[in-house]
Each structure stands twice: as structure tokens, then as C-alpha cells.
Amino acid sequence: MKSILFVCSANQCRSPMAQVLFQELVRERGEDSEWRVESAGIWAYGGAPATENARLAMEKRGLDLSSHRSKPATSELLSQVDLIVVMTREQRDVLLAQMPFLEGKVFLLRGLGGESGDF
Numbered sequence: 001m002k003s004i005l006f007v008c009s010a011n012q013c014r015s016p017m018a019q020v021l022f023q024e025l026v027r028e029r030g031e032d033s034e035w036r037v038e039s040a041g042i043w044a045y046g047g048a049p050a051t052e053n054a055r056l057a058m059e060k061r062g063l064d065l066s067s068h069r070s071k072p073a074t075s076e077l078l079s080q081v082d083l084i085v086v087m088t089r090e091q092r093d094v095l096l097a098q099m100p101f102l103e104g105k106v107f108l109l110r111g112l113g114g115e116s117g118d119f
Contacts, residue, residue: 001033001034001035001036002034002035002036002082002083003035003036003037003038003080003081003082003083004022004035004036004037004038004081004082004083004084004085005038005039005040005073005077005078005081005083005084005085006018006019006022006037006038006039006040006085006086006087006109007039007040007041007042007073007084007085007086007087007091007095008039008041008042008086008087008088008091009041009042009043009044009087009091010041010043010044010045010048010070011039011040011041011044011048011070011071011072011073012041012044012048012049012050012051012054012070013050013051013053013054014054014087015039015040015041015087016039016050016054016065016068016070017050017054017057017058017065018039018085018087018109019037019038019039020058020063020064020065021058021061021063022035022037023035023037024061024063036081038077038081039068039071040070040071040072040073040074040077040078041070041071041072041073042072042073042091042094042095043072044070044071044072044073045070045072046069046070046071046072047069047070047071048069048070049066049068049069049070050065050066050068050070073095075098075099078095078099078102078105079101079102081105082105083105083107084102084105084106084107085106085107085108085109085112086106086107086108086109087108087109088108089108092106092107092108
């Protein structure tokens with residue numbers, strides 16, 4: 001099984017939205033049993049719900065964030081996934097400075113679309 005972790009700052013907005021959007025994408029392709037999809041935050045405290053704006057934005061797409069609870073991006077969690085997708089260059093730099101062993105696994109979301117990823 002392939003695994004992907006979406007990471008933002010607090011794990012209450014961007015990374016949970018990316019998580020449910022990716023889950024929907026692989027479900028539509030019939031590949032949901034092939035993927036473990038999670039999200040976490042670099043500075044997250046565990047247990048916080050998704051923001052109201054994130055919940056509303058996903059509701060408009062028919063996706064549900066009501067049960068989401070934030071979790072921190074621990075070294076244990078980060079080492080257990082195949083791919084780590086961050087939202088900003090700063091988040092990538094923080095992860096790699098603290099955990100250089102993640103080199104080659106951390107990518108900017110924007111960069112996955114073929115753009116340079118510069119913000």
C-alpha cells in the first residue's frame with residue numbers, strides 16, 4: 001500500500017482539505033484500497049477540529065471534514081509514509097532542517113503540478 005501525508009502548519013485547514021480531496025480522487029479512480037492518506041501539522045496540537053471555512057469549502061464539494069481532528073507531524077509519522085506533501089516552501093524547509101532523513105520524500109503541493117513551486 002502506498003502512503004501519502006499532507007502537511008501544513010496546524011492541520012486544521014489546508015492539509016485536511018488536501019487529504020479529503022486526494023481521498024476522493026483515488027476513490028473515483030477505484031484506487032482507494034491502494035492508498036493510505038493522512039494529514040498532520042508541523043505546529044499542530046492534537047485534537048483540534050478543521051476550521052469552519054475548511055469544513056464549508058469541502059461541503060460545497062460533497063466532502064466531509066466534520067470528524068477531522070488535528071495531529072502533529074511527528075518524526076515517527078513522517079518516517080512511516082512514502083510521500084510528504086507540504087503547502088509552503090517554509091514548511092518543507094522546517095521539516096528538512098529538523099529531519100534531514102526526509103530528503104527525497106518532501107514535496108511542495110504546487111510543485112507536484114509541474115510548476116516550480118516557488119512562492
